[in-house]
Amino acid sequence: MTRANSSRAVKRKRITCPEISEYMRMVETGKVPACKEQHQLMAYLRDVFANERLIIDYERIEEYRSYEKYFPFDLFPWEWFAFTLFMCVFKADGTPRWSQELVYMGRxxxxxxxxxxxxxxxxxxxxxxxxxxxxxxxxxxxxxxxxxxxxxxxxxxxxxxxxxxxxxxxxxxxxxxxxxxxxxxxxxxxxxxxxxxxxxxxxxxxxxxxxxxxxxxxxxxxxxxxxxxxxxxxxTDGDVRDGVLDNLLEKARRILAGEMPDNGFLPLIWKLDAAEEVHDKAMWPKACPSLPYLPVLMQQIEEEYADFLVNPAGNADFMTKRMNLPSGNPDYQVTDYENLKTASRALPDLRGMPCVFGIDFAKTQDFVAAALLFRRNGEYMAMHHSWVCKRSNDLPRIRAPLDEWEQMGILEYVDDVEIHPSLVCDWIYEQMAEYDVLGGAIDFYRHTTFMRALDEIGFSAKEKTVKLARPSDLMQVQPVINSAFLNGTIAWGEDPMMRWYTNNVKLVASAHGNYSFEKIEPKSRKTDGFMALAAAFTASDQLPETSEIEFMAPLTF
Known part of the structure; x- marks a missing residue:
């Protein structure tokens, strides 16, 4: 039946368009299981339609519906819902109410x-x-x-x-x-x-x-x-963190939480609310609203779920891409990405506080990173700096926003055949004017490269102010680092490069229940910043307990 078109812009406490209201009622009444963001979306939409003068172009909907017969599938309720809001709802001036739409759902x-x-x-x-x-x-x-x-x-x-x-x-x-x-x-x-x-x-x-x-x-x-x-x-979700998708999801969640205006951005999010829901098949449509209509897909996902139960680490994509919940696996990733975001909170004023440094690199023709580690009131605080050789053969492979990080001041390009150790030690020396640098650590097998430059700023292995960290030392601090992430007791400020570095590290099980840190992929996913921080942790026994000590900023004469 053709509906009469209404070209008038009106406020609607009751949404009478079936293409929109049918799916809304399915979510609100529990006819389909839906995640928190879906319920937030329905409340948000009811508020928009009740308080804004909008046009729902019914005639346009009918004409678009006439094209459905040419397609080898019928559109599901969520698709008509998403399509109508995006293509057939307009402001009073005739422009689209939502000119941008995010559809984030499981594979x-x-x-x-x-x-x-x-x-x-x-x-x-x-x-x-x-x-x-x-x-x-x-x-x-x-x-x-x-x-x-x-x-x-x-x-x-x-x-x-x-x-x-x-x-x-x-x-x-x-x-x-x-x-x-x-x-x-x-x-x-x-x-x-x-x-x-x-x-x-x-x-x-x-x-x-x-x-x-x-x-x-x-x-x-x-x-x-x-x-x-x-x-x-x-x-769907994927393995890239701090990229475009995470930016869009953060924006979506702020809109749905009422923290910012939508500015024409319509966020449609389908995902599990918690990892344990994966064990209840009735919850799977939270991530894939088409699933109740696709028995073959349900069978396929059931088979993948069985494989996931047997080998979670080898089938991590099941949670990431099928359930839109990239929580990671504790036997694979260093920590959950949410913990990395928690670590990105602002740092307090650390001037005058004691700290230790860590340095890491695979080769000086590639990436080199240094980090400072502080401890106060049982919490760890860190800051880092990276150097990137412009002549690195790996640069074309790297898809991270290095130029943006250079503008933030956390990365420095070096146009030379290598990154000379003096550049890194000069940075540490500059930090000594602000902080009380007690010592530090560097990889045992790469110390020779930095020996002279470190000695020139007053640190040496001979004087035991530089720890030569072995793999066994890193294994010993892994539980400490893990605990700091789990309990939110580590912070490094707004440093997306550290999130990237850390997200590129995997844990590999070793003997006696220990874990070593290794690269997920050696060419395009660098880990130097995280490994510099881990090196600093191996020297953290030099840090005094600072809960009751007041530190003055260094005096300059």
Whole structure:
């Protein structure tokens, strides 16, 4: 039945649009299990509709619905809910109420199918904007092409080719709607070739793979040249921390908690609330709302769950990608990422306090890091600095935002054949003007490289002011470091590079219940900053208990 269109902007204490209200009621009544963020979303939406004058374009919804028959699937309730809010709800001035949408859900939920439907609809006369180009972006061509190929197959292989040729022209790289001259393309990870884009919509597929915002900014700076610019982010979780996805999730949670205005950003989050929920199959739709409609997918996830129970470390992706809960495995990661964020809290004034340093590097032609470690009132505080050799062969592999960290002052590029030890020791010497540096530690097998430079600033192994840390020493401090993370008794300030370093370290079980620190991946995931901190921990017995001691800042004459 066709509904009468209402072009008037009105406030709605009761939402009468089934595409929106049906899924909302399913969540609110418990018909489908839903995470905390889903319940927050429903309360947030009811508040928006009750207090803002909005247009729900029913006629547009009906016309978009007529396209569903061309697709090899029916849209699930969550998809119509997400689609209608994104494409059919407008402010009083006719602009989209939500111009950005984040769809964050477990693998298998149909995100690519959703992307293809949104992209197809955006090209058409129902959207009605000429030259409203749609770009689907991902880090790999295979991923970027997935939703594009869904639309291409509908036009090419559903037996209606002749009919579609009246309205579209297409090849394996472009799909263009004749009536609007809007073109769908897929694009990959090469930002230098994207200048001059005039997109109407950009779809970012599997955002978890983006380490930084460089590529996204290239695509989004082209928005605004056409009416109703939109961005759609769809993704599972992944292994990259402190990247684009974590930024988007933090923004989403602040919006849902009422801590900041949404500014047109619609956060749709599906995930488990707690790790123990994985053992209750009834909770799995919290992460994948399509699961109740897909018995084959349910069987597949059941098989993966059985493998996960037998070997959690070897099947860590099950929690990360199926359940959107990247809590990590205690036998694999150094600590939970939430603990790393807790460690990123602000540091107190440490001037005049005693501390010890740690230095770490694999080779001076790559990365070198130094850290200072303090202890006060039973808590550890740290600060770090890194040097990166511009001639490192590994730099092209690294996707971390090194330039941003340089601007923050925590990283220093060195344009030379290597990072000379004097640079690192000069930094430590500068810190001695602010802090009481008692001594430090460096890897036993690499001490020779730094011996002379350390001696020049007053530290030496001979005088026992430099500890030559062996692997066994690092094993001894691993429980101390683990306890500090678990209890939130370590802080290093707002230092995303330390979060990156630490998230790149894995624990490997050794004899007698001990663990050693090792790199997850040796070329692109550096660990030097964390290992410098761990080295400092091996010298922490030099730190006095400071709970009742007042320290003066060093005097300068």
């Amino acid at each position: 298998g939920g149909g995100k690519n199918g959703y992307d293809s439907f949104v992209a197809f609809c955006a090209l058409t006369k129902v959207n009605g904007i000429r030259d409203y180009d749609v770009d689907i972006c991902a880090n790999s061509e295979e991923q970027a092409k997935t939703s594009f190929s869904d639309v291409w197959n509908i036009l090419e292989n559903t037996g209606k080719r002749a009919k579609f040729q009246k309205g579209f022209k297409w090849n394996l790289e472009h799909i263009t709607c004749r009536s609007t001259n809007s073109t769908l393309k897929y694009r990959t990870d090469n930002p230098k070739s994207k200048d001059g884009l005039r997109s109407g919509m950009v779809i970012f597929d599997e955002v978890h793979a983006y380490q930084d915002w460089r590529n996204i900014k290239v695509f989004t700076t082209g928005l605004g040249k056409k009416p109703h610019p939109r961005r759609l982010y769809t993704t």
